[in-house]
Amino acid sequence: MARMKFLCDAERCIECNACVTACKNEHEVPWGINRRRVVTIDDGIPGEKSISVACMHCTDAPCQAVCPVDCFYTTDDGVVLHDKDICIGCGYCFYACPFGAPQYPQEGAFGARGKMDKCTFCAGGPEPDNSQAELDKYGRNRLAEGKLPLCAEMCSTKALLAGDGDIVADLFRSRVVRRGGRPDTWGWNTAYKD
Amino acid sequence: MMKKIISIVFATFILSACYEDTSVTLHEPGVYKGKRDTQTMPAEEREALLKQRFNQVQTDR
Amino acid sequence: MSLLPTAMINKADAAQRRQHSYDEGEITKKRSVCTHCSVGCGVVAEVQNGVWIGQEPSFDHPFNLGSHCAKGASVREHGHGDKRLKYPMKKVAGEWQRISWDQAIDEIGDQMLAIRESAGPDSVYWLGSAKFNNEQAYLFRKFAAFWGSNNVDHQARICHSTTVAGVANTWGFGAMTNSYNDIHNSKCIFIIGANPAEAHPVSLQHILRGKERGGKVIVVDPRFSRTAAHADHYIRIRPGADIPFVWGMIWHMFQNGWEDEQFINQRVYGMDEIRAEVAKWTPDEVERVTGVKEADVFQAAKTMYEHKPGTVVWCMGITQHTVGNSNTRALCILQLVLGNMGVSGGGTNIFRGHDNVQGATDFGVTSNSLPGYYGLSQDAWEHWARVWDVDYNWIASQFDQASYEELNGSPVSPMFTNGITVSRWIDGVLEDPENITQKDILRAMVLWGHAPNSQTRGPEMKAAMEKLDLLVIVDPFPTVSAVMNDRQDNVYLLPAATQFETYGSLTSSNRSVQWREQIMAPLFESLPDHNIIYRFAEKFGFADQLCKHIAVNDGEPLIEDITREYNRGMWACGYTGQTPERLKLQLANLHTFNKTTLKAEGGPCDGEFYGLPWPCWGTAEMKHPGTHILYDTSIPVAEGGSPFRARFGVEREGQNLLAEGSWTAGSEIEDGYPEFTSDMLKELGWWNDLTAEEKAEAEGKNWKTDLSGGIQRVAIKHGCAPYGNAKARAIVWQFPDPVPIHREPLYTPRRDLVAEYPTYEDRRNFYRLPTRYGSIQAQDFSQEFPLIMTSGRLVEYEGGGEETRSNPWLAELQQDMFIEINPADANNAGIRDGRQVWVEGPEGGAVKVMAMVTPRVERGVVFMPFHFGGHYQGEDLKDKYPEGTAPYVRGESCNVVFTYGYDSVTAMQETKVSLCRVRPA
């Protein structure tokens, strides 16, 4: 069974933020919510590296573990999704997530956050695939159309890869061999157990 | 008497703010009880399709 | 306020969104090209019921393989257009009023005709745009010619005019010689004064591909940019010291015998003069002037020598200087020394800025040329009059009949003199009329697709805008032009459509011509630019002349007819083979092109290069494949080969200017030869290869003016390049500095170098205006303004930024105008990261911006992005925008602080070196 994974090749990422806006474009994500972001470490000095990060769809997902109402589920493809009808906006998944993926439309007094929103690996939510309800709540379901997440598909330097973990790893390994170095499967130790 | 009535009305009013949705999901620990994510095509078929897509779009030229 | 959590998207919102809807209407796919930079990335739009509802990656596209940067990935926002200018507007007593198109054209036209009557046609400035497609650019230049003025220009003036001048004068054509894709084959990628990771992100896909195939990346920049982060070798340089650095590299090459002796002997003229100049740039002197250590310079030189072929990439960091033209020539010479020209993986890859700035330049939206670089000579006018099929005398009669300049001792009409440049239009308004070499100052200004905040001297521009009689802004957005001035009346805003709302061809940086399909109908009341041009032509009474051979449907000139018309005239740079049919066929067969060589393998376009990169010689029937790599002599001209152009005569001072012992594969003339004329064909005995019709047309003509294309066809048939086979020129004798020499910037902190490396003398008449150099440099500003100020791009925004700052998906990412300042300078000035500061320049401009304390810049250098606008000297101008059109993000324009300074050949503005001081606000 395919196990969907993200991989950001730090040697190639140039912090162009295409992934960020592609996501906004595809899902009409409102201002203030960023399902994906690019982080640059050692900014402005030799050794600078940029990484695009979003929900990594972890194997033992911390969000899933701490959710008091069990609104998360994992699809056959290993994509971690959630049900906005069940979510109570408590914020616990945001505290637990190593990658800072969960987003909230507001951050108000009395813990008013609204329903959590996060990267869906372009796989929508529990509503019927490609239904209007799914589109409105979670954005487009590209996986159901046989397409991969748009952030990776539009990545300017093909740094961000998304797809079956095995073929992603294969492609990445071949790049590493060509460069002559060790692979840096960024975040995989944190996110994936298999 | 009036005070009691007012306070009950007031309390009801305040508590009504805690009310969110009429449809109630029954939770069980560790069990997802939301809507079933019915997928339009079988996982195997999608897997093949997505692999093909990956090879088409994400390879290094 | 409700305490209840609401679902992220409620139903009412969803209804307003122009998003995918699964149950209504068929979804069609349209192919377009991103409008943000020159890479030319393919865009696939999903359209449903006329609404742009989805954007898919264009995987088949040879340039981007579906990739985009932040800007490209967000172009669908154009389909929302929330902040667009929605209908024509007019400012009356300080208030914006909605008016109709008819009223707008009538009122503007009447005023212009009145100005024309009193002050002459040169008092109206037609400022065009690199955002036009080729057809619109061509029509715009033709329109300006019919109006009777050379006061027409566009952004190329302020981005790569020095490149065009410098490079074209070195070897023939002023354009990128290879392609982005060809960088895959580079073994060394030398990037100087460019930050493609942010300005051309998709190009990094090609650069990193080259790097992963073993290429070394060297980045030379004052700033540790995102590009520098991916370099094997990063060299920090003092802004404005590029020539010494390049000479320093070449010094090591000559010292170690690393030059390509054979290449220089066969194909380069004037290298001895270069040797003499380079000899002065010893490692010590280079370090003194540039601040770069000998080891770094040596390493860069050695890497380039050891890793051939290598390519040189440059952008605004090289061009936007008073010595911009010399900078570009120095880099050309670097490649000539190494023999890196005309080979795959080599060349000068000059990344241009706008999606169609190459095309708009080619089509002569410039004050010094007609379409196709024909210049402004009488021959050029006569050539185009023939192509247009209009009476040359009628065109001449449209111009001011008086003379204000002399050429070779005799007076010349303004028809033949360079117009005022866009970089200097403000001086055309503010300068004393006595000093301007035209009838009067500028009285009406048309800013057609131009961001004023991309130009220096903000306060003076504001004054100029206020002094004008009439200000017309034609743009999809109101732009900063609408708000930066305090005019109360007589400002018109005309809503233009974007390129996604029309169709036509465009030319990407690598000279590839691509065809765009129309994605959607123009939004609101906006009109495509060519419709607006036609409306003005109607008003001025020459619409029939303008579109004599162009069909007009409902006021819209037919794009394909315009393409066919320029195909008939653009012989000089080979725009004659790119017919709409060929371009559309390529568009339908993107997948057949090789992603590195750009050559179609099989399919209906077999053998053609993608986009038929100009020169695509002869008529379309000749099926020339286009020229992927310029000056590549290893393949026949008929397959895209070419030698250096014979443009400057055959000999000078007894030295042969033609190539010696070098020719393109299959050439029947196995040596250098001059450009082809009818006489030359006769001499060679090839005249009878022409058909009877061709003979009739070609008689007395040359390869540039023969409208039949016969001369080109026959030359190519015999394996020869129509433009001759010459040497590249290392010295350009008609330029102020024939050999590129270092000159300190006007505003330099290195007063110790001014005496040795002074700038030019002031000039009385340069593009119709007096121009100052030495008088500015004579003053010492460095005590009061100790920091070197430079500027550049951000990945999220483009140009003046109006459309990108109005795009919420992009605007959210860069919400504050900022200044990068080194921690040491910040600490000295008491500046904290994220706080507001005042940046003040020596000419009195000041901006209030956020400090970004970062090691990206070194001590003594500050950097600002130039995309912001909508604030002016600390004041938010939000209320001055027409209602609902203020961009999401507004900020100070760095060009309010940037100062005087213009290139000595093209009047390119100097934005890469000035001085400033920074203090906490």
Added chain:
Amino acid sequence: MPATSTMNLAQRKKIMRRSFIVMLLAIILLPLSGYWLMGNQATDSEATVTNPRADTWRQVRQGSPDAYTAVQGRETNVLIQNMGQNWRQLRNGPLATYGSWLIFAVLAALTLFYLTRGQVKLTHPRTGKTVERWTLNERRLHWLTATLFIILAITGLSLLYGRYVLIPIMGHVAFAAYADVAKWAHNILGPVFSVALLVILVKWFKENLFSRVDLEWFKGFGGIIGDQHPPAGKFNGGEKLWYWTLATAGVAICATGFVLDFPNFDQTRFVIQISHLIHLSTAFLLIAFAFGHIYIGTIGTEGALEGMTTGHVDTAWAEQHHNLWLEELQAQQQADNDKQTPQ
């Protein structure tokens, strides 16, 4: 023993302050121990890695404060936040487990105590004469706080144990209703509780300063064990202990509650996570104490509840449990009477 008895008030206060600080530090630092352990492990395993980029990734794991991102918002430049996993493990692990043990242990202890000791009866028959112990406003304040406390405890616990404990206890429907409502009730009533608690702490501050009398009261185990009735003022030693628990743990729970309840002040996730752990720890402490308080105030002591319901207590009860207070009251009355007699 004499040393203790001669200890003055200032010294006691000092000791109390110190122990309070130690307690608070322990509460803050103990949860971090796991983090420290894990941090060490991480460093150990990375030491063997020869990846040239290892430094970069180590920096990522340790948090890179200078990292840049164009995405605006709190902590958007953090690539991996390490504390989340620790927070999850501490919350779902030790805190949830030991917390429940504590609650059950206290309940069991009280039951056992009731069964062996039984109710503390009045040693003297009721006199029928009553004195006012709590004014109407004091009672209102008490019951308001008590009600809020109970609601907050139940809603809070439901958020923690919803998945494990409360479903069997309360049934599916009731819990499901909580899941939707509990968070809001908890978040809105929390601040109200904080205000009520603050009023209580200010109002009864003076009466709750410890004195030498309390030492004896504690020595006599407050009369709960054995038949002696140690002396006590209006507040006996036990009540004062409850007061000071509220003044420390209670304040801590409110303070951390505010941190959690108002995430809109740019507090970092680390602060929120720590606050949450303190909130949980102190909640268990307070709940355990509250069980004791409720037991003593209701079935544990004959006649105690009427003070909080009617406001008046029998003088026999007062004599037995708060003799010094009664004496004071009587002296006061006497003084009032004396003032009136001359006229």
